[in-house]
Amino acid sequence: MSEEAARSRVLVVGATGRLGGSLVRASLAAGHPTFALIRPRHFALPDSAPLKPLAAAGVTILKGSLDDYPSLLEAVRQVDVVICAVPTKHALEQKPLIRAIKEAGCVKRFIPAEFGVDHTKVQICDMDHGFYEKKAEIRRLIESEDIPHTYIYCNFLMRYLLPSLVQPGLDAPPRDEVTIFGGGDTKGIFVEEGDVAKFTVCTIEDPRTLNMTLYLRPPGNIYSLNELVSLWETKINKCLKKIHITEEQLVKNIQNAPFPLKMDLIFIYSAFVKGDHTYFEIDSRSEGTQLYPDVKYTTVSEYLDTLV
Ligand SMILES: NC(=O)c1ccc[n+]([C@@H]2O[C@H](COP(=O)([O-])OP(=O)(O)OC[C@H]3O[C@@H](n4cnc5c(N)ncnc54)[C@H](OP(=O)(O)O)[C@@H]3O)[C@@H](O)[C@H]2O)c1
Incomplete structure (x- = not known):
């Protein structure tokens, strides 16, 4: 054979x-x-x-x-x-x-x-x-x-959310300001x-x-939003302005968002707030x-x- x-x-x-x-x-x-x-x-x-x-x-x-x-x-x-x-x-x-x-x-x-x-x-x-x-x-x-x-x-x-650095609606990573959802320390995986x-x-x-x-x-792909932004800042040699969205505000945004943005926000909430990738x-x-x-x-x- x-x-x-x-x-x-x-x-x-x-x-x-x-x-x-x-x-x-x-x-x-x-x-x-x-x-x-x-x-x-x-x-x-x-x-x-x-x-x-x-x-x-x-x-x-x-x-x-x-x-x-x-x-x-x-x-x-x-x-x-x-x-x-x-x-x-x-x-x-x-x-x-x-x-x-x-x-x-x-x-x-x-x-x-x-x-x-x-x-x-x-x-x-x-x-x-x-x-x-x-x-x-x-x-x-x-x-x-x-x-x-x-x-x-x-x-x-990786093709989902990472090209925008977890910024729904962008098709490239941000270069001026970035939104951090929740506390920013919960880790997601790509x-x-x-x-x-x-x-x-x-x-x-x-x-x-x-x-x-x-x-x-x-192990090289487990990042919180704060870590991800910090890594990106190092690569572009620039400090971005941070906009913080609390968990409560994110939940309200999810309720009001149209599809498919709603699903993007839900997956961000799941991974980077609830910790569903790593808890x-x-x-x-x-x-x-x-x-x-x-x-x-x-x-x-x-x-x-x-x-x-
Ligand atoms: N974890 C993540 O971030 C993430 C993100 C996206 C997707 N996914 C997962 O990845 C998997 C594939 O998604 P994808 O985005 O790669 O899909 P995709 O690019 O949209 O491709 C879908 C494929 O399924 C075929 N298909 C659909 N219905 C069919 C049917 N009735 N009979 C035979 N073939 C059929 C399509 O064939 P045609 O060319 O004939 O339409 C196409 O080849 C899914 O399990 C999805 O949940 C995960």
């Missing part, structure tokens, strides 16, 4: 998306025969825009969709591992995928579309507008159907998307992560950088260097 034939065959659902694209690249880089379930509309696009690079990289492209059960079953039957990276608003569309995994019986690991905060731990559930309930329902289904799984909780992807994908792929053949949760808390203890067997010390990850400082 060739080395490739011995590796797990990985199906990525959401491969045309941002995290899904990184998952495909990480899976290929780790030597896994990699498959992508691509929705039919992409095949009709001129030059099949997202398909060509995938095919050129060596991905086996399968036409199908979460709402087309026969296509799902056919795709799932070809692989050992399924990783799903559809957005939270589509999380419940994973139900037929779980049904197909159950029926196919060949999948040794399912990694559902989590990739955020552990919603069994968050303290802001009463104000999340049902955001986490969809993922919670999928978790319950996976467990009741006895599907072998790993949950990945990466906290904030992980670069490609690194999330690398850690995710590390888990798929690892018996230590079977039916477990993997948290990503890279609970995890052991070294559940943390990505400790389980996989050889994975080199991008630090917040390195990321901010690209924004100076």
